[in-house]
Amino acid sequence: MTAMLQMRGVSKAFAGVQALRDVSFSVEAGQIHALVGENGAGKSTLMKVLSGVYPHGSYEGTITFDGEERRFRDVNDSEALGIIIIHQELALIPLLSIAENIFLSHPPARFGVIDRDEVYRRTRDLLAQVGLREQPDTLVTDLGIGKQQLVEIAKALSKRVRLLILDEPTASLNESDSTALLDRLIAFRDQGLASILISHKLSEVARVADRITVLRDGLTVDSLDCRTEPVEEQRIIRSMVNRDLAHRFPERDARIGDTVMEVKNWSVHHPLHPERQVIKNVDFHLRRGEVVGIAGLMGAGRTEFAMSLFGRAWGTAISGRITLDGREVELSSVPAAIDAGLAYVTEDRKQLGLILADDVRKNVTLASLEQVAPRWVIDDIGELKAATAYRNRMRIRCSDVYQEAATLSGGNQQKVVLSKWLMTDPKVLILDEPTRGIDVGAKYEIYRIINELAAAGKGIVVISSEMPELLGTCDRIYVMNEGAFVGEFARDDATQEKIMHAIMRNKSLGNGTSVNDAQAEGMRP
Missing domain, CATH: 3.40.50.300 (P-loop containing nucleotide triphosphate hydrolases)
Structure with a gap:
């Protein structure tokens, strides 16, 4: 033809x-x-x-x-x-x-x-x-x-x-x-x-x-x-x-330490509809060197939970306790959360994670300006060195660190966002849909970075709508539904079927709802 x-x-x-x-x-x-x-x-x-x-x-x-x-x-x-x-x-x-x-x-x-x-x-x-x-x-x-x-x-x-x-x-x-x-x-x-x-x-x-x-x-x-x-x-x-990916997820020898973060009785109300409770008395803990996943359907409250932890960036009438390294902290703002050792990689990197009109250099150092601005004036050479170091460490493909973020591919934009938060040297890194819109090769690199961070003793939280991603990267998985945790599985015990049954067992839908219906709402098998 x-x-x-x-x-x-x-x-x-x-x-x-x-x-x-x-x-x-x-x-x-x-x-x-x-x-x-x-x-x-x-x-x-x-x-x-x-x-x-x-x-x-x-x-x-x-x-x-x-x-x-x-x-x-x-x-x-x-x-x-x-x-x-x-x-x-x-x-x-x-x-x-x-x-x-x-x-x-x-x-x-x-x-x-x-x-x-x-x-x-x-x-x-x-x-x-x-x-x-x-x-x-x-x-x-x-x-x-x-x-x-x-x-x-x-x-x-x-x-x-x-x-x-x-x-x-x-x-x-x-x-x-x-x-x-x-x-x-x-x-x-x-x-x-x-x-x-x-x-x-x-x-x-x-x-x-x-x-x-x-x-x-x-x-x-x-x-x-x-x-x-x-x-x-x-x-x-x-x-x-240009290589076989027989194993979609790099192998990792998990070395899990003491609890780095604990959340008790965490509740959050909707910012525009204060009468509506979105997060309902959630208990959560994370250990050093551990990758913990949060599974759930769209609208389950995963992103709202993460953003409320990160300096109360979302929600109102927030209550509950957060403990970091055994010490209770009050994370009342995003700067306070960053100073305490939290970092949050948003699911929307273009709108909320990057300044697209700025170059790689400025985006990488944006959350850590005090490191490159002694006496409140940015040291251009110091900023260049810091950004170049992260470009090399994260294998960001760009002509140089002066390339505009908007011109990078999705996978490389995600690496820039990760670099920005790694430069803050966080204790806890929350990754919200970290591989959305990027290809299988770039996904593998993100998974490799997650493993390296866990090996360095960071606590990692992964929110994902792709169940194979959670099963392949996480040591433990919480299941969230309608603002509450309704299940928890160790890596060796977790399966797609168990996760979906935990959701369906607690989902307030009609008796005719099936696992396939739930998958249609946002958990991709």
């Missing part, structure tokens, strides 16, 4: 860093073509070349679409041909309605006046196509992230999309929303729509893709026709990272 899209010999460099090297890539009509690779492999860069984000002349190589060579000057040129890209960070305006978001750039009009009746009629048709039942005047801010993804697809359909590019569309979705989105892609394929899917979730890729292309270090290293060849996850991983 003749390809709808062909990209030949595409190369692209940034400030001396070669992001793409002679890449060739093609897509047939009515095909889902998955593009996989480690963070920094060049996937998003290739798609930005295709969609006109990087205009013709800023790269080498050719793009052929519908049999003609195309030279896109910007995104408008590619969209005019029906090539639409949906980025990982959604481009929706929360306080506008669904209809206003969909037709913001191209509203139907009569005699120069927006035809609101036509906007609403077409919006209802588009929402039906993507499986949404919401009304056109519903505000986007009132939708969950899964439905917002579908609104983005509806917006693409309004532009007569022929080739839909989705960059990590399920990275922030729970299992049920991910399944709904992938089912919609399959339905579009059956209608003749072509899609390019960028994803780190290989199980999802294997489920929907007709072809898989693997990039590594800006090169095409493998291509697999899923219609004629078996999809072997190990082959894909080996191509991505």
